[in-house]
Amino acid sequence: MKKNKIYKMALDFAKIEKYWKDFWIENKTYKVDIDKDKEKYYVLDMFPYPSGAGLHVGHPLGYIASDIFSRYKRMTGFNVLHPMGFDSFGLPAEQYAIQTGIHPAESTRENIKMYKKQLSNLGLNYDWSREVQTSDPDYYKWTQWIFSRLFEHYYDINENRAVPIDNLIEEFEKYGNLNVNAATAETKSFTAEDWKKMKDTEKNDVLMNYRLAYRKVGYVNWCEALGTVLANDEVKDGISERGGHPVVKKPMNQWSLRITAYAERLLNDMENIDWSDSLKSMQRNWIGRSEGLQMFFDIAQSDKKLEIYTTRPDTIFGVTFMVLSPEHPFVEELTVAENKKEVEKYIEYAVNKTEIERTSEKKISGVFTGSYAVNPINGKQIPIWISEYVLMDYGTGAIMAVPSDDDRDRAFAQHFNLPIINIIDKSKYPEATSKDKLGVMINSDFITGMEVPEAIEAIINKVESMGIGKKQVNYKLRDANFSRQRYWGEPFPIIYDEQGIAYLLPEDELPVELPPMTEFKPTVDGKSPLARNKNWVNDIDGFYRETDTMPGFAGSSWYFLRYMDPQNEEVFASKEALEYWQDVDFYIGGTEHAVGHLMYSRFWHKFLFDLNLVPTNEPFKRLVNQGMIQGVIEFLYLKKEKENGVNIFVSKELVDDNKQDEYAKIPVYIKFVKDYGTDNSYLDKDGIDKFREWREEYKNAKFVFQNGVYQSGEFDGEGSEENMRFTTLSEVGKMSKRYHNVVNPDDVVDEYGADVFRMYEMFLGPIEQSKPWDTKGIDGISKFIKRYWGLYEDRDGKWLVTEDKPNADELKLLHKTIKKVTEDINNLSFNTAISTMMVFVNEIKKMDSHKKAVLEPMVKLIAPFAPFVAEELWHRLGMSGSVHHEQYPVFEEKYIKESTVKYPICINGKKRGIEEFDANATQDEIKKIVRELDYVKKWIGDKPIRKEIIVPGRMVNIVI
RNA sequence: GCCGAAGUGGCGGAAUUGGUAGACGCGCUGGACUCAAAAUCCAGUGGUAGCAAUAUCGUGUGGGUUCGAUUCCCACCUUCGGUACCA
Incomplete structure (x- = not known):
C-alpha cells in the first residue's frame, strides 16, 4: 500500500500535464512564423463544428495522428504549420437558439471554449495564435470577398480558366455572344445589335447565365420542418440528414456556384495528388x-425540336418512344387536348411527391402526351x-x-405495352449485361453487322453531318446551390434595385455583418430570418439586401489559406505567406467529407489559382481519411403494445426473431449495462433501477425475464432478485447523443493521463x-508507460540513469528501434x-540497463507520441528548452549490422x-553445412536433391 | 445494381519487394511476493495427436501460377463504406 503510493507520486501525470501545458503556452513552444531558412511543412486537420455535445473519443483519432506527425516533422527540421480553428456557422446553433433564445454567437462561443479546453487536454501542438472561426466577421469578410470574385467572373472554355465578366460585356458589345465559348446556361445566340437593344433586366439575366456565382430559379430541396433549403448532400434517402425530416421539391430563386465549369479539371487534376484510390474514385x-x-428530334406537327x-x-434504330421529365418545358405544348387532364394529374402527382416517395416505391408510372417525335435517322x-x-x-x-437495351426503358415499355425492337446480338458475349457496350448490330439499317463501338462512331458521324447534333461530354456533377434561408451563416454582399438586378457591395463595405436579432425562425413564406429585420434589409436608399445566407461549405472551402496569415486586414492572406506556405502537405479528416467539402475546396482553390491569388492548382497534396471510432449502442426491447397501460420490456433471448416487428428498440445509457458491447450484455437489478430512474415514463414498466418478472422494484420469480439478468441488444454504430453512448475523452484522460489516451487510440489499429x-x-498502454518511466526512476523515486558507456547490444537495440519507429511514422x-x-522496453529491461546514452535518444523518440512524459523526462535528464524542438534521433547502419544470419x-x-550462419558465408558454404544436418539428411533420405x-x-x- | 475497402488465434491487430504466419497488446492459465487482495514480476498460451522430441492442419470458400502464396491470377461468399431511376 505504502509502496504503491510512492510509486504513483513518481508518475503523477495530472501534475506533469498541468505543468507542461502552462510551460508550452508561456514559451510559445508551438508558435510558428515564416522562416525562409527552413523548409515548410503544413499539417492540417479538418476543423470541427463546435457542437454542444463536445468532443467524443472518436474526434481525436485524426487529431492525435496529425499531432504525432507534425511533431515528428518539426523534430526533423521542418518549419511546421499546424493550426486549428472552428467551422462555427451552422444549423444546430440556430435551432438551439430557436429553442432556448440563446443567440447562436453566444452558444458558439461557449462551445468553442469547451472544445479548446478538451483539445488542450490531449496535448495537441496547435499554434492557437492562428486560430480561425468562420463566424468571425474578420474571417467571413473574406468569404464574402471570394464570393464577390466568383460573381464577377465567368469561365472561358477556350482559355480554360476564369475570366472577368467585364471582358465578356466588352465582347458582347462588339460581337454579341457568337464567338464566346464559355461555361453557361445561356441557350440563345445574339449579336452586338441584339445585346445593345436589350433592357437592363434582360442583360442582367444573360450575364447571370455566365457568372460563376449566379442566381436562378430552380427546384430545390425544401425542408418544411427545418424551414430551409438543403443541398443534395444534406439530403439522404429523401429525408434531411439532420433531424430526419421529409424533403420536397420547391421552386425558388437561389444563388448557385458554377462548379460544373471546373468538372474536367477537378477530374483530371486528381492524377497528381496523393489521395487514396477509394477517395479519388468517390470524387470521380x-x-x-x-x-x-447530344441531338435533336423533330416533332410531328410542330416546329419545336426535342433535344436529347x-x-x-x-441504339437509335431501337428507339420506340421518347420520355420527357415532368418538369420539361415542352410538356404543356406537346400535350394534346384529349390527354390534357391526365397529364396535368400526373404532373401534379410527380412534382408534389417527396423525394423519399420517388425513390422508395419503384412503381412504374407515366403518361402519354399524344404527340409524336420523328426519328431523324429512319x-x-x-x-x-x-x-x-x-x-x-x-x-x-x-x-x-431503347427498351431492348436499357433496363428502365424496358420495364416502362412492358408496363405500357410499347414495342420492343432487338437491335444488338450479344450471343458472342454471354457475360455481357445490357449496359455493356458489346455486341453486333442487327435490324439497324446501314449499321447492321457493325460492332457496338464502331456503330456508335458511325451514328455520331451521321448525326453531325446532318447538322442535328454533336458529340458531347456530360457530367453528373451539378452546380452547387449556395443559398440558405437561415440566420447563422455569412450574409451575401449583394443588394438589389427596384428591378431586381443584383449588385455587389464594394470591397470597403465588407464585411456585411449579421445584424443582431432575437427571433431566428424563418418567415412563413420560407424566407430567411434576416427578412424580418426590415431596417437592415432596406438600409440602403433605393436598394434592398439579399436576405439569404451562405451554406456551411462557404467558410470551410478556403479556411486553410487563412491560417497562413490569419490577422491580415488587407487581403485574405499576403502574397508572402502564400508563397511560403504554398499548400497543405498533409490533410487528415473523415471520409464523410470525401465529396462535399473536398470537392468545393478544390473548386474554390482552382478559381483563386485562375485569378493568380494562390500559387498552387490543388490545395491538398496528401490526404488521409482516418477511420471512425464507433460506439456501442445498447437497446432494450419494448413491446409496441402496452398491456393494461403498462410498458413491457422483454429480455433479448425471449424475443423471437420472426416477431421483432412487434418491438421498439429503446437505447439505454451504456454505463447502466454490464459487459456492454458483447453478446452477453445485460442489465442487473441495479441497472434496471437506474434506467427506471433515468426515464421516468418507464418507472412502472414491467421487465420480463426467462425466470420471472420485475416491476416497480418487486421481483416475482425463481431465484434471487440479485441475480436477475435482463439481456440487452448490443450493436455497433455512431457515437451520438441520441444513443447515450458518447465517451468523453476527458474522462479517460483523467483516469489514465493524456499520453496513455493518445497512445491507446493510436495502438487500436491502422x-x-x-x-x-x-x-x-x-x-x-498504461503499463507500458509506467514500465518506460521505470527505466529512468524506480518505484521509490530513485533516479536510475547512469553515465556508463553503452555496449554493442544496447546500441543495436536502440538503433533498430529508431529505424523501425521512423519508418512507421512515415507510413502513418x-x-x-x-x-x-514496447519491444524496446521489454528488451532493455532484460538487460537491466539504464544508460543515458540510450535513454536520452529514447525520450526524443517517444516525444511525438507521449509529449508530456517525454518533456518531463527531458528536463529530469538535466536538459533545457523543449524536447519538441530537438533533433529527432537518426539511426546508424553500423550499429545494427549483424555478424551472423x-x-x-x-x-x-x-x-x-x-x-x-556467419554473415559472410558464401552460398556454397551454406549449402555444404545444410546438407550435413541430421534432420535434413533424414528428410532427404535417399531421394535426389533437385534444387x-x-x-x-x-x-x-x-x-527433393 | 454500380464503385471502393476488407475478411488472419478467444479479442484488437502484425507480417512494407512472393521467403520463419500470428510481432505487440488484451484476455486466459500457472507460479513468485502478500495474512489476504490489489499492484508488480516470472513462465506459458492457434487447433489436433503425443509424456516428449515431433508430426499434422491452419490466413473467408474453391481452383491456379510457383521450389515457396496472408501476399500474385481466376471464380465465388460475407461484412463495412460510398452512390444510384444519370439516359
Whole structure:
C-alpha cells in the first residue's frame, strides 16, 4: 500500500500535464512564423463544428495522428504549420437558439471554449495564435470577398480558366455572344445589335447565365420542418440528414456556384495528388463524366425540336418512344387536348411527391402526351411520354427510349405495352449485361453487322453531318446551390434595385455583418430570418439586401489559406505567406467529407489559382481519411403494445426473431449495462433501477425475464432478485447523443493521463480503419508507460540513469528501434511504432540497463507520441528548452549490422529448422553445412536433391 | 445494381519487394511476493495427436501460377463504406 503510493507520486501525470501545458503556452513552444531558412511543412486537420455535445473519443483519432506527425516533422527540421480553428456557422446553433433564445454567437462561443479546453487536454501542438472561426466577421469578410470574385467572373472554355465578366460585356458589345465559348446556361445566340437593344433586366439575366456565382430559379430541396433549403448532400434517402425530416421539391430563386465549369479539371487534376484510390474514385463517381451524343428530334406537327442526350447512339434504330421529365418545358405544348387532364394529374402527382416517395416505391408510372417525335435517322414516328424516371436536371431532361437495351426503358415499355425492337446480338458475349457496350448490330439499317463501338462512331458521324447534333461530354456533377434561408451563416454582399438586378457591395463595405436579432425562425413564406429585420434589409436608399445566407461549405472551402496569415486586414492572406506556405502537405479528416467539402475546396482553390491569388492548382497534396471510432449502442426491447397501460420490456433471448416487428428498440445509457458491447450484455437489478430512474415514463414498466418478472422494484420469480439478468441488444454504430453512448475523452484522460489516451487510440489499429471504442486494452498502454518511466526512476523515486558507456547490444537495440519507429511514422503506422517501443522496453529491461546514452535518444523518440512524459523526462535528464524542438534521433547502419544470419531451413518449402550462419558465408558454404544436418539428411533420405535455393538473408529451401 | 475497402488465434491487430504466419497488446492459465487482495514480476498460451522430441492442419470458400502464396491470377461468399431511376 505504502509502496504503491510512492510509486504513483513518481508518475503523477495530472501534475506533469498541468505543468507542461502552462510551460508550452508561456514559451510559445508551438508558435510558428515564416522562416525562409527552413523548409515548410503544413499539417492540417479538418476543423470541427463546435457542437454542444463536445468532443467524443472518436474526434481525436485524426487529431492525435496529425499531432504525432507534425511533431515528428518539426523534430526533423521542418518549419511546421499546424493550426486549428472552428467551422462555427451552422444549423444546430440556430435551432438551439430557436429553442432556448440563446443567440447562436453566444452558444458558439461557449462551445468553442469547451472544445479548446478538451483539445488542450490531449496535448495537441496547435499554434492557437492562428486560430480561425468562420463566424468571425474578420474571417467571413473574406468569404464574402471570394464570393464577390466568383460573381464577377465567368469561365472561358477556350482559355480554360476564369475570366472577368467585364471582358465578356466588352465582347458582347462588339460581337454579341457568337464567338464566346464559355461555361453557361445561356441557350440563345445574339449579336452586338441584339445585346445593345436589350433592357437592363434582360442583360442582367444573360450575364447571370455566365457568372460563376449566379442566381436562378430552380427546384430545390425544401425542408418544411427545418424551414430551409438543403443541398443534395444534406439530403439522404429523401429525408434531411439532420433531424430526419421529409424533403420536397420547391421552386425558388437561389444563388448557385458554377462548379460544373471546373468538372474536367477537378477530374483530371486528381492524377497528381496523393489521395487514396477509394477517395479519388468517390470524387470521380460524383463528377460522373460520360461521353455521348447530344441531338435533336423533330416533332410531328410542330416546329419545336426535342433535344436529347444519349451515351448509346448505336441504339437509335431501337428507339420506340421518347420520355420527357415532368418538369420539361415542352410538356404543356406537346400535350394534346384529349390527354390534357391526365397529364396535368400526373404532373401534379410527380412534382408534389417527396423525394423519399420517388425513390422508395419503384412503381412504374407515366403518361402519354399524344404527340409524336420523328426519328431523324429512319423517319419513323414515335410517341412522346412523360415519366418521373427522367430527371430534369441531368442531360436535357428528355431521352430517346431503347427498351431492348436499357433496363428502365424496358420495364416502362412492358408496363405500357410499347414495342420492343432487338437491335444488338450479344450471343458472342454471354457475360455481357445490357449496359455493356458489346455486341453486333442487327435490324439497324446501314449499321447492321457493325460492332457496338464502331456503330456508335458511325451514328455520331451521321448525326453531325446532318447538322442535328454533336458529340458531347456530360457530367453528373451539378452546380452547387449556395443559398440558405437561415440566420447563422455569412450574409451575401449583394443588394438589389427596384428591378431586381443584383449588385455587389464594394470591397470597403465588407464585411456585411449579421445584424443582431432575437427571433431566428424563418418567415412563413420560407424566407430567411434576416427578412424580418426590415431596417437592415432596406438600409440602403433605393436598394434592398439579399436576405439569404451562405451554406456551411462557404467558410470551410478556403479556411486553410487563412491560417497562413490569419490577422491580415488587407487581403485574405499576403502574397508572402502564400508563397511560403504554398499548400497543405498533409490533410487528415473523415471520409464523410470525401465529396462535399473536398470537392468545393478544390473548386474554390482552382478559381483563386485562375485569378493568380494562390500559387498552387490543388490545395491538398496528401490526404488521409482516418477511420471512425464507433460506439456501442445498447437497446432494450419494448413491446409496441402496452398491456393494461403498462410498458413491457422483454429480455433479448425471449424475443423471437420472426416477431421483432412487434418491438421498439429503446437505447439505454451504456454505463447502466454490464459487459456492454458483447453478446452477453445485460442489465442487473441495479441497472434496471437506474434506467427506471433515468426515464421516468418507464418507472412502472414491467421487465420480463426467462425466470420471472420485475416491476416497480418487486421481483416475482425463481431465484434471487440479485441475480436477475435482463439481456440487452448490443450493436455497433455512431457515437451520438441520441444513443447515450458518447465517451468523453476527458474522462479517460483523467483516469489514465493524456499520453496513455493518445497512445491507446493510436495502438487500436491502422489509422484508416474504423473500429468500435472499447477500453479493454488500455491497461496495456498504461503499463507500458509506467514500465518506460521505470527505466529512468524506480518505484521509490530513485533516479536510475547512469553515465556508463553503452555496449554493442544496447546500441543495436536502440538503433533498430529508431529505424523501425521512423519508418512507421512515415507510413502513418503508429500502432506498429508503439509496439516497437514496447519491444524496446521489454528488451532493455532484460538487460537491466539504464544508460543515458540510450535513454536520452529514447525520450526524443517517444516525444511525438507521449509529449508530456517525454518533456518531463527531458528536463529530469538535466536538459533545457523543449524536447519538441530537438533533433529527432537518426539511426546508424553500423550499429545494427549483424555478424551472423539466421536462416530457416526448408524442405520443399516447409520449414524444418533454423540455423545460424556467419554473415559472410558464401552460398556454397551454406549449402555444404545444410546438407550435413541430421534432420535434413533424414528428410532427404535417399531421394535426389533437385534444387537448392538460397535467398540471401532470407531462407534456404531444398527441393527433393 | 454500380464503385471502393476488407475478411488472419478467444479479442484488437502484425507480417512494407512472393521467403520463419500470428510481432505487440488484451484476455486466459500457472507460479513468485502478500495474512489476504490489489499492484508488480516470472513462465506459458492457434487447433489436433503425443509424456516428449515431433508430426499434422491452419490466413473467408474453391481452383491456379510457383521450389515457396496472408501476399500474385481466376471464380465465388460475407461484412463495412460510398452512390444510384444519370439516359
